[in-house]
Amino acid sequence: MLVTFPHMGNCWPAFKSLCENMGAGVYLPNENNTQQLKVGLKHSPEWVCFPFKVTLSNFVECLENDVNKIVMATDCGPCRFGFYYAVQERILKDLGYKFDMYHLPQGDLLTFEWADFLRSICEDKSYATTLNIYRTARVYLMKSQLIQIAEKLEGKTRCYEKNKGDTTRCLKRCVRMIDDAKTYSQLRKTRWKIKDEFRKIDQQKHNGKxxxxxxxxxxxxxxxxxxxxxxxxxxxxxxxxxxxxxxxxxxxxxxxxxxxxxxxxxxxxxxxxxxxxxxxxxxxxxxxxxxxxxxxxxxxxxxxxxxxxxxxxxxxxxxxxxxxxxxxxxxxxxxxxxxxxxxxxxxxxxxxxxxxxxxxxxxxxxxxxxx
Ligand code: SF4
CATH class of the missing domain: 3.40.50.11900 (Rossmann fold)
Incomplete structure (x- = not known):
């Protein structure tokens, strides 16, 4: 049984850890690309928001690769996002795919509904303990924070790089490091490694330009x-x-x-x-x-x-x-x-x-x- 989630930039190591640490097998969705998007466009209403089409194309790609559980965030906010998962589920089931759609409520995380969601994706119920849910959430938040640190450094470094592409390559290495770090202590060390990686980039100063x-x-x-x-x-x-x-x-x-x-x-x-x-x-x-x-x-x-x-x-x-x-x-x-x-x-x-x-x-x- 494989579970998946939409691809959104460099956020995948955090989402991946969320599912893996609850004992679920993860299918990592492809990076978004033009070819894949064509499928999302074909099956989406023309007027719907672009992120809907992009995430729908993610899901089709995953379902074609034996995924049977899809996790999609939802919100109770005032626009269309709150309906994405329900409409996407209907479209995909009408296309004949067999799967379960799990919606991750994120309207207010202090309601702790997300803990019930984490329990629901566990196949092995020994992972559904309060302690494991706490650890999973902590690792998820830490990974999200490290991704933020790397992306902030990326934005502030690229215009000073001497060799074009160094910052992009450095960011990719950092995202890989975040994915490889599995425990809280490994993640703490990764924080320093990320800063070191960016410091090593050969830079020229613009003198305020x-x-x-x-x-x-x-x-x-x-x-x-x-x-x-x-x-x-x-x-x-x-x-x-x-x-x-x-x-x-x-x-x-x-x-x-x-x-x-x-x-x-x-x-x-x-x-x-x-x-x-x-x-x-x-x-x-x-x-x-x-x-x-x-x-x-x-x-x-x-x-x-x-x-x-x-x-x-x-x-x-x-x-x-x-x-x-x-x-x-x-x-x-x-x-x-x-x-x-x-x-x-x-x-x-x-x-x-x-x-x-x-x-x-x-x-x-x-x-x-x-x-
Ligand atoms: S914010 Fe709302 S209206 Fe805008 S793209 Fe997202 S769902 Fe659509």
């Missing part, structure tokens, strides 16, 4: 390089130090109500109510995207890149508000917006990014009096 750019948006699009056409790498190679607070770990902390950074950006959005600051979670990351925009504007960032699935209602709302704020000169942080779906093209994205970073460089030079 690197652009400080914040990257945020809808979580699946932001975390999966196939879905976002590797925008983080592209920005780094164009000379941007990319700052990104969004990660699986950030999301988990939020759902455990201990994410103080999110609380702070919520506050920033709320206190700008008079000019359109969102007052509550309206789905996606819109609420926090607005707060993050204000936060990075206050910190003097050079640019702000917001990415989202093409038809994502909450993110489009956030985009409209930020566009107005910048147009009205409320904040001096030039935003760029990129919507992704199956029609998004590579060349157009690169051209827009080049134009955007050129404008940011010119603005920075003017501000520093070097132009």
């Amino acid at each position: 690197a652009l400080k750019v914040g990257l945020t948006g809808e979580i699946q699009v932001t975390l999966d390089p196939f879905v976002n056409h590797d925008i983080k790498r592209k920005l780094g190679e164009m000379g941007c130090e990319v700052h990104m607070d969004l990660s699986l770990y950030d999301w988990m902390k939020h759902k455990f109500h201990i994410n103080f950074h999110r609380k702070y950006v919520e506050y920033l959005s709320k206190i700008h109510k008079k000019i359109g600051g969102i007052q509550m979670d309206i789905g996606g990351e819109a609420y926090w995207v607005l707060g993050e925009y204000i936060n990075w504007a206050h910190k003097g960032f050079d640019g702000f890149v917001h990415i989202y699935p093409f038809t994502c209602m909450p993110e489009i709302t956030a985009k409209s508000i930020i566009t107005k704020w910048y147009g009205d000169e409320r904040f001096d942080l030039p935003p760029a917006f990129f919507g992704f779906d199956e029609h998004a093209g590579e060349a157009g994205l690169v051209t827009r990014l080049e134009a955007y970073t050129d404008l940011l460089k010119a603005k920075k030079e003017k501000r520093n009096g070097t132009r």
Whole structure:
């Protein structure tokens, strides 16, 4: 009996450990790719959000490889994500696949419904003890945190690398190390190894010329390089130090109500109510995207890149508000917006990014009096 989950960027070692430590056999889904996506597109409603199509194509690939248990997260939030698992289950069963769909409730992790979910995927009930559930959750959270550390270092290192590709290779090695570390003590050592790996990268300093750019948006699009056409790498190679607070770990902390950074950006959005600051979670990351925009504007960032699935209602709302704020000169942080779906093209994205970073460089030079 094999269990699987959707592929989302570098998060797979955490999801894998969650299932393995509960005694389940794991089928690791393929990295998302164009060929596989065609299947998801074929069987999804045309109007549905892009992440739905990407995850559906993951599931078809897994079911074709003898998987019989699928784990899909769900939420009670105000947009379509809460219905993904139910609609996907219906589509896949109509296609004739035989499997069990397990939904992982993540609306509020302090309800501990996730512990029941972990018990339910155990085939060998000796794994279903409270102690093992605690250990599994701890390893999962630690792996998520290490992935976040590696991805933050990646964003801040790439624009300084002397040999193109060193940072990308280093990140891959780190993700592999996170997967290989199985116990809490091994994971603690891995934390230092990750920092060491990035320190070893041959770097040149830009003397303050690197652009400080914040990257945020809808979580699946932001975390999966196939879905976002590797925008983080592209920005780094164009000379941007990319700052990104969004990660699986950030999301988990939020759902455990201990994410103080999110609380702070919520506050920033709320206190700008008079000019359109969102007052509550309206789905996606819109609420926090607005707060993050204000936060990075206050910190003097050079640019702000917001990415989202093409038809994502909450993110489009956030985009409209930020566009107005910048147009009205409320904040001096030039935003760029990129919507992704199956029609998004590579060349157009690169051209827009080049134009955007050129404008940011010119603005920075003017501000520093070097132009
Ligand atoms: S956040 Fe956007 S992409 Fe995700 S389910 Fe909601 S509307 Fe769809």
